Amino acid sequence: MAINYANRGKHLEVLVDHSNVQYKRKGWARIDKVPTPVKVRRQNKLGRITDGWFEKKSTVDYAGISHGRSIVFDAKSTKIDKRFDLKNLEEHQYQYLKDCHHQGAISFVLVEFSRKKEIYILPFEKLEIWWISAQGGGRKSIPYEFFLTECDLVSQGRGVPLDYLKVVM
Structure with missing residues (x-):
């Protein structure tokens, strides 16, 4: 039986999307969800895609700007209470965060521990330490206690459902 992870982070995505609407409305930021490019093979008369595939690997979930600073981040959710597995973040996502960080962007991962109903900012600088260690044979997850x-x-x-800008700006 196949496990469907399609809506695993839907709650977090909805919170971030609503927050981004509020940030835009208040004039604090313009943060957009980055769409995943899809190659369409067939669509029905209503224009819905009925057959297709992801054209290429995307970047991260969100990108934008606030007060002249570029902001890029991915949003990840886990049901595991004791750790965040680094395998939840793809290599190309890590590289994108790294490239943007080195160009001066605010780069991070929003990590939701869904059963605890807690969401943390994992800044790129801290992610990088764990990532490099894991690549060298170290631990492949970040313990909850670290968060x-x-x-x-x-x-x-x-007035923002998930006020992540308050933390990163």
Whole structure:
């Protein structure tokens, strides 16, 4: 039996999308969801895709700007309470975050521990340490305790459902 992960992070995506609408409305930021390019083979009379495939690997989930600073991030959700597995982040996503970070962008991963109902900002600088260690044979996950002590918890505030800008700006 195949496991369907299609809607695993849907709750987080909805929170981020609603937050981005509020940021735009307030004039604080313009952050957009980055669409995944799809090669369409067939679509029905209503224009819905009935057959196709992802054309290429995408970048990250979100990209935009706030107060003159580029912001790029991916949003990941896990049901595992004790750790965040690095395999949840694809190599091309890590590289995109790295490239943008080195160009001066604010790069991070929003990590949701769904059962705990907690969302943390994992800044690229901290992600990079774990990523390099894992590539060298080290631990392949980041313990939950690291998020508790070294990362910022993101919550509702300033009229925004998930006020991540308050943390990163």
